[in-house]
Amino acid sequence: MASAAAEKGKALVDGSESAAERTARQAREWSTWAMKKAKVVAHYGFIPLVILIGMNSEPKPRLVQLLSLI
């Protein structure tokens, strides 16, 4: 258990981290979490974003033109 906790990357020999190492580890975890969320947002939101920007550009197309095939 203690060895698994100590393998969290940059732990000191006695199993605790210094303040600098803890903030570095937290920054890494937060940025990984943010990148994962950003990827999900981009995956689901990019095409709706393009459609939104396109439907609001001039001259405004009608909604029925978006859904029909003519």
Place this chain on the structure above:
Amino acid sequence: MGSAASHSAGPPPPPPPPAYAAPPPPAFDAAAPPKPQEEAGKPAAEEKVDYMNLPCPVPYEEVQREAFMSLKAEVFEGMRLDYTKMLNQSFGLTHSVSMGAVEIPAQGSDVIKIPHGTYDFGANFLDPKLVLIGRLSQDGRVNARVKCDLTENLALKINAQMTSEPGYSQGMFNFDYKGKDYRSQFQVGNNEFFGANYIQSVTKHLSLGTEAFWVGQQRKSGVGLVARYDTKNFVATGQIATTGMVALSYVQKVSDKVSLASDFMYNQMSRDVTATFGYDYMLRQCRLRGKLDTNGVVSALLEERLAPGVTLLLSAEVDHWKKDYKFGYGVGIGE
């Protein structure tokens, strides 16, 4: 494309009309504004090259663009149907259906093909300052390209492929700066990929460039050099990189309608040498591109405009070495 890092740059753009670098207007003195039409007839002896007024070079990844237009035509197998609908001048939707086969690498020289049908939905927004292109395929993969002009000289390009499976998504951010006679680019990608490149016009026809990249996770890095010499009649490029790749290409514009291209590629890591010869006929109603390879591959692609808005595509690729024959036909509707 022209980059030694060989990160795929997303779906290749639709074939544009040939864009050879037009000869830049000779600058007799820096104060006179360039008049390309009037000065095109002046004899070459009167031209004085003004090294302070060289044209801006082509972007680094497009250094071999004329060769790729002829030699890397998108041959396909099976049936293809593309429908493009423009809702207004800058916004359009595309629907593509393709029924073809996908190859699985197999032991020996046999080729195993698995039938594969796809449907792709695309949304394009094209503005002078902002271009957004998104493609969604039926297995949930999203391919996104963004090009945004932040200022007159600085552009941001984003290219991303996102999948539902974790770990298979890729993204790349490019910052391009265009100077008076140079271009520079800085790239950041996933897997801790960093790259930078720079290309400069040295004379009216010659431009030289260099690039460097570093991949964090695999601890790989590389440096590359590129040279491009283009005139009204031909374009010659050479590229060499520390990844062990040497690529040379030569494209000759025989006439307005015909151009011939040749390409030589040597990869030291995989001991792969390939030479390709190709032709490109740009006629009024059709465009025919074909190539012949030292790997024993002969291929051709015909795009014919049957009526305004209707395009017929015929594609063939015959690999004599592996006895692999791929034929495809398709129809494109819309602009």
